[in-house]
Amino acid sequence: MDPRSLLRCLPAIDRLLASPALQELVAEIPAVLLTEAARETVEALRQRLLGALPGGDMELDIDAIAREAASLARKKTAPSFTPVINATGVVLHTNLGRAPMAAEALEAIALTASGYTNLELNLATGKRGERFSHIEELLCRLTGAEAAMVVNNNAGAVLLALTALAKGREAVVSRGELVEIGGSFRIPEVMAAGGVKLHEVGATNRTHLKDYRQAIGEDTALLLKVHPSNYRILGFCESVPACDLVALGRETGLPVMEDLGSGMLMDLTSFGLPREPTVREAVKAGIDVISFSGDKLLGGPQAGIIVGRSQQITRIKRHPMARALRIDKLSLAALEATLRLYLDEKKAVERIPTLRMLAVSETELGRRSRALARRIRALSTALEVKLIPSTSQVGGGALPVFDLPGPALRIAAEGLSAQHLAERLRCQRPALMGRIQDDHLLLDLRTVKKTQEAQLLQALSCALGAGATL
Numbered sequence: 001m002d003p004r005s006l007l008r009c010l011p012a013i014d015r016l017l018a019s020p021a022l023q024e025l026v027a028e029i030p031a032v033l034l035t036e037a038a039r040e041t042v043e044a045l046r047q048r049l050l051g052a053l054p055g056g057d058m059e060l061d062i063d064a065i066a067r068e069a070a071s072l073a074r075k076k077t078a079p080s081f082t083p084v085i086n087a088t089g090v091v092l093h094t095n096l097g098r099a100p101m102a103a104e105a106l107e108a109i110a111l112t113a114s115g116y117t118n119l120e121l122n123l124a125t126g127k128r129g130e131r132f133s134h135i136e137e138l139l140c141r142l143t144g145a146e147a148a149m150v151v152n153n154n155a156g157a158v159l160l161a162l163t164a165l166a167k168g169r170e171a172v173v174s175r176g177e178l179v180e181i182g183g184s185f186r187i188p189e190v191m192a193a194g195g196v197k198l199h200e201v202g203a204t205n206r207t208h209l210k211d212y213r214q215a216i217g218e219d220t221a222l223l224l225k226v227h228p229s230n231y232r233i234l235g236f237c238e239s240v241p242a243c244d245l246v247a248l249g250r251e252t253g254l255p256v257m258e259d260l261g262s263g264m265l266m267d268l269t270s271f272g273l274p275r276e277p278t279v280r281e282a283v284k285a286g287i288d289v290i291s292f293s294g295d296k297l298l299g300g301p302q303a304g305i306i307v308g309r310s311q312q313i314t315r316i317k318r319h320p321m322a323r324a325l326r327i328d329k330l331s332l333a334a335l336e337a338t339l340r341l342y343l344d345e346k347k348a349v350e351r352i353p354t355l356r357m358l359a360v361s362e363t364e365l366g367r368r369s370r371a372l373a374r375r376i377r378a379l380s381t382a383l384e385v386k387l388i389p390s391t392s393q394v395g396g397g398a399l400p401v402f403d404l405p406g407p408a409l410r411i412a413a414e415g416l417s418a419q420h421l422a423e424r425l426r427c428q429r430p431a432l433m434g435r436i437q438d439d440h441l442l443l444d445l446r447t448v449k450k451t452q453e454a455q456l457l458q459a460l461s462c463a464l465g466a467g468a469t470l
């Protein structure tokens with residue numbers, strides 16, 4: 001039939017809603033969304049008919065239209081948040097939610113979320129308790145600090161500590177440490193937001209102790225050190241070691257703060273990772289206030305942890321902004337459970353996914369990759385799989401110039417570009433994310449759980465199937 005003459009035959013919304021395909025969804029999907037989906041489907045069809053060439057031939061099938069409306073209604077109600085199988089090999093992938101949590105942390109979240117807890121109640125006295133009481137002693141034990149507190153994230157921790165310790169006055173920072181972290185967190189801007197005047201010293205590549213000394217004046221409130229998390233200055237460079245800055249702080253009566261960024265609680269060099277100062281070492285060097293993230297190398301929930309001397313931590317806890325940045329009970333519960341695992345470092349590496357993924361051996365990854373390659377080949381002759389030497393990354397702005405050696409699976413699908421294949425894999429549920437390198441799709445099993453392998457195969461198989469119908 002001529003497309004334009006079909007306009008008269010477009011089904012009424014009521015009739016569409018009464019069709020079996022949409023009636024089936026009545027119990028599941030709110031009526032307003034079903035109606036909206038039916039309207040939008042008919043409207044899209046009307047536009048298509050209006051745009052079609054006269055004299056063409058088209059037909060209207062009400063069941064097919066109803067099925068299209070049903071599929072649109074399902075899309076409208078599908079959750080936006082969906083699991084992703086991370087085969088990028090980037091362990092702390094910020095866009096994929098950074099650190100996955102340990103089972104112990106998940107259990108703590110479930111327990112806390114499903115009922116009431118002693119969040120701010122001292123059960124021994126029956127009186128009001130402190131939110132931080134659940135983690136302060138643990139953090140002090142793990143880092144050697146005198147006192148500790150936690151806020152929503154490390155960006156908040158830095159903002160709060162700067163405001164509480166130096167608002168309206170100056171903080172001295174090296175020009176080599178004026179860091180920008182992803183998501184527009186820049187040290188100079190955070191300082192401005194906290195009402196702290198930035199006094200930059202030294203040069204980009206070299207800052208000496210005398211530079212800090214010369215900058216100290218009436219208005220100085222704080223000496224600040226920032227971990228250059230996501231970049232490295234190599235070659236002719238020098239920065240002032242923490243202990244020297246601490247000595248200068250003591251001499252001049254100024255507190256010294258360090259934003260450690262990732263903040264490792266244990267030394268990971270035995271797993272082949274480069275040496276990074278641990279939080280304990282920063283405490284031992286005498287830094288007064290140290291801040292770090294909960295969901296970077298620590299492998300816990302999003303949180304901003306602040307440890308240090310009681311005098312300074314008390315000032316920070318009492319600042320009104322602390323209330324605005326406070327950590328929620330679920331993250332706090334997950335953090336406590338994660339920190340408890342660190343009391344036994346062997347257990348921490350076994351139980352905390354981030355540490356486990358960093359520590360897994362190349363041999364083990366090779367074995368898993370070869371076995372999975374065989375299963376991928378068995379899926380379809382349209383898939384070509386090759387095991388190649390590659391590297392994974394720590395991510396999350398931690399250890400930027402360090403790569404973890406390990407194998408990757410290089411996948412090619414007949415008649416599909418790497419970009420197309422990657423796109424189809426992202427559209428599966430769960431979504432599968434690999435990385436593209438030299439026009440090939442790579443899957444890195446370091447960041448894929450063993451229990452996700454079946455879903456990974458399913459995603460590949462469905463992605464090929466999607467090709468057949470297009």
Ligand SMILES: *Cc1c(COP(=O)(O)O)cnc(C)c1O
Nearest residue numbers: 153154155181227229261262293
């Ligand atoms: C990541 C990072 C931050 C921000 O921490 P969040 O937990 O993401 O808020 C601040 N400072 C440094 C040096 C960092 O590496």
